[in-house]
Amino acid sequence: MARPKLIVRDLSKVFTIDEGFGKFSSITAIDNVGLEVNEGELVTLIGPSGCGKSTLLMILAGLYDKTSGEVVLDGTPINGPGLDRGVVFQEFALFPWLTVRNNICFGLKNKGIPAGEHDRIVRHYLKMVKLEEFEKIYPHRLSGGMKQRVGIARALAYSPELLLMDEPFGALDAQTRTSLQQMLVDIWAQTKKTILFVTHSVREAVFLSDRIVVLSRRPSKVRAIIEVKLPRPRSRLSEPFLRYEEELEELIARELAEEGAERGAHAP
Ligand SMILES: Nc1ncnc2c1ncn2[C@@H]1O[C@H](COP(=O)(O)OP(=O)(O)OP(=O)(O)O)[C@@H](O)[C@H]1O
Numbered sequence: 001m002a003r004p005k006l007i008v009r010d011l012s013k014v015f016t017i018d019e020g021f022g023k024f025s026s027i028t029a030i031d032n033v034g035l036e037v038n039e040g041e042l043v044t045l046i047g048p049s050g051c052g053k054s055t056l057l058m059i060l061a062g063l064y065d066k067t068s069g070e071v072v073l074d075g076t077p078i079n080g081p082g083l084d085r086g087v088v089f090q091e092f093a094l095f096p097w098l099t100v101r102n103n104i105c106f107g108l109k110n111k112g113i114p115a116g117e118h119d120r121i122v123r124h125y126l127k128m129v130k131l132e133e134f135e136k137i138y139p140h141r142l143s144g145g146m147k148q149r150v151g152i153a154r155a156l157a158y159s160p161e162l163l164l165m166d167e168p169f170g171a172l173d174a175q176t177r178t179s180l181q182q183m184l185v186d187i188w189a190q191t192k193k194t195i196l197f198v199t200h201s202v203r204e205a206v207f208l209s210d211r212i213v214v215l216s217r218r219p220s221k222v223r224a225i226i227e228v229k230l231p232r233p234r235s236r237l238s239e240p241f242l243r244y245e246e247e248l249e250e251l252i253a254r255e256l257a258e259e260g261a262e263r264g265a266h267a268p
Pocket residue numbers: 015016017027028029047048049050051052053054055056200218
């Protein structure tokens with residue numbers, strides 16, 4: 001069998017917080033997490049707020065150090081940022097002083113792609129996100145959904161091996177969100193990228209995923225992995241779709257209930 005594209009093994013992350021006056025405290029965000037993502041797979045991570053999802057993605061992006069464990073992409077340990085990973089985060093803003101075109105070119109330059117090829121690549125990816133006419137526009141003139149589309153084009157343009165997406169559609173209205181989910185699935189089918197996607201939305205997870213990784217409350221542990229065996233295109237209203245939604249809702253509700261029970265048990 002082929003080796004998984006991304007391997008996360010026994011990963012833990014403890015933040016040390018400087019409380020001042022020489023005092024330090026620590027907080028365990030991730031505790032012995034293991035997961036694997038196969039080539040071309042779309043995997044979502046879902047779990048309670050504050051459980052460590054963004055921390056995990058930041059480690060995979062190489063922006064946070066891990067405390068222990070292993071993260072390996074294509075057989076090579078991840079030890080810092082790199083252009084083998086594309087990042088689309090909710091708050092990962094575009095450069096406001098650069099046009100849409102130059103935002104996309106930023107990664108191309110860093111990857112050493114010759115300037116003569118930039119126009120062709122920019123147009124290709126802007127077409128993919130349906131923003132061909134916005135090449136010369138500055139980000140402040142774009143809607144939230146359009147900004148995220150440019151973010152996706154920017155991340156894809158330098159051909160990363162893995163796309164890391166942290167609630168990229170979380171701040172958008174329901175209609176824009178639904179249409180961007182469809183756009184992402186289309187782009188994914190076209191580019192065959194490997195995608196790890198964080199969401200709070202059960203419906204978004206069922207719509208997008210090959211597999212859904214359900215995380216526990218902090219410190220993150222893998223609670224369940226659900227394979228979504230629904231054909232594509234997926235109808236959000238079909239009976240099997242709703243059954244997956246229900247199953248996930250129940251799992252997450254149980255997770256939150258346990259949290260409540262534990263809090264209660266620890267109450268003074
Ligand atoms: N840079 C940091 N320094 C200290 N603690 C941090 C830092 N980043 C995150 N944490 C803590 O780690 C825990 C996990 O945070 P994280 O942002 O990964 O959660 P999350 O699952 O992404 O939450 P949400 O769903 O609300 O986005 C939280 O308790 C948070 O306070």
